[in-house]
Amino acid sequence: MNDKHTVADLALFGGPALFDRPRPIGQLAKPDTEHFFELMRGAFEGRRLSNNGPLVQQLEARLADFHAVRHCIAYANAGLALIALMESVAGGRKGSVVIPTFTYTGLPHIVRWAGSEPIFCDVDKDTHTLTAASVANALRDDTLMLLGVHQANSPCPIDELEALGKQHGIPVLYDAVHGLGATYRGKPIGGFGIAEVFSLHATKLLNGFEGGYVTTDNDELAALLRRKRNFGYSGECSIDTLGMNAKLNEIHAASALAALDGLPAIIARNRARLRAYEEAFRDIPGLSWIPYPQEEATNAEFPLLRLSHDWPLSRDTLVALLRAEGALARPYYAPALHLQDNPHHAPLPVAETLSTCIIQMPTGESVSVEDIEHIAALVRFIVLNAPAVRAALAAIEEAK
Known part of the structure; x- marks a missing residue:
């Protein structure tokens, strides 16, 4: 793992990646x-x-x-x-x-x-x-x-x-x-x-x-x-x-x-990862987790991170920063299918809003609780240095 002290330490800007191997979003659970x-x-x-x-x-x-x-x-x-x-x-x-x-x-x-x-x-x-x-x-x-x-x-x-x-x-x-x-x-x-x-x-x-x-x-x-x-x-x-x-x-x-036979244990580990994300991100402003219902059995398959509308960086910028570090987050169902199929489709406003603000975070058997804590520390660093991140991204655009 690599600590980040300045924006130049972020992998997107040439620094060493946080993870030495990718942390994916799929389960990748090994059978017995x-x-x-x-x-x-x-x-x-x-x-x-x-x-x-x-x-x-x-x-x-x-x-x-x-x-x-x-x-x-x-x-x-x-x-x-x-x-x-x-x-x-x-x-x-x-x-x-x-x-x-x-x-x-x-x-x-x-x-x-x-x-x-x-x-x-x-x-x-x-x-x-x-x-x-x-x-x-x-x-x-x-x-x-x-x-x-x-x-x-x-x-x-x-x-x-x-x-x-x-x-x-x-x-x-x-x-x-x-x-x-x-x-x-x-x-x-x-x-x-x-x-x-x-x-x-x-x-x-x-x-x-x-x-x-x-x-x-x-x-x-x-x-x-x-x-x-x-x-x-x-x-x-x-x-x-x-x-x-x-x-x-x-x-x-x-x-x-x-x-x-191992399915119940896999679901239990998913729940533990989801709890770890909620706890590790608790003090980061403007972020929340899509909740799972409590009255029914669920599988906790996806930790889904939601950004507030006034978060200092765009959803896609945060995804790019995470992926460069080896945390293979993904924009969640973006863009909405009707716009992929036909850019002139009549508006479907709920899906269009949802598709701009949710991130599917790394999970599954390749992701540990310690990994989640490192990801939270990374996101905390990014939000604290958001103005410098925006300036670094603008400099890259100007240099193109």
Whole structure:
């Protein structure tokens, strides 16, 4: 670690970086190594590495039980799972899908790969999710479905979204990539709407290296999704639906299985990191943390730092300073998706405001409490020297 005494010591201005290796924002939780290799020895000895192997089936059964649903359908990744799910629900119809504008930048692409057009919708200022009121204004005659996205700090208002969907005869689906381990009204996320989709990417809570899965209580939909991930085969040689090769392999299933028992401990460590951030930043003015609900189970996946409107430096400047030091912070969902898609889109003011003032801070298994204390000391130094930072940045611009 390197102490900062003058602005010239900041890495952005040529000083040595605070961290000798990056502190990322992803979970990067290592599965139980011995369990993983034990599972893989069985897979190699059985010469079954893909095509709905026994480890995939075991993972699906355990996840169905975890989410308290009848079906879990594993896919090669969450993006393919969402595409297959939306295409299945659309059933050959062409139209639009309502999605939040304040979410992952790849979601509009996934909607379009599924053959539909995204309709961007504003979000609630506190939960950052779709609401019935915001969705009602976005519905069109050709709307095929609502795709709610559970955020790390809050699930969607499920009751009101599903009531709206029922009122208009529109199915509701959920992108639950950040909802793993969370509950809504005491029930695990995973059993709501027609179906929900989760990720097994290495940066997520449950590390399958890659992968994703769909949870549902709909028997017919589950059977269709199983066929779609395997080229659409309904028998040995017959195909009855549009399909693709989206099967999860045994290696990724083994990783997820070897990580599953450790999930509660991972979430507990996330909570400890979140508490450490809150404590370490307590005396820094103009900064606060996006709260997690206390009445439900949450996963504390993201520490989300919010800057006040009068903070002495911009959000993007603070991100640049942190990243230069090896603290790989990221602007949170910025810019809002509707502006990325169409700069002339009608204003969606809540998301546009949120996208300018929140930072996703480093977390996961590569970040320690000591690291968090060093990051807080760095931010404290930056805010105390904000005028000198602005002058140094202006000098760089003038020299270009």
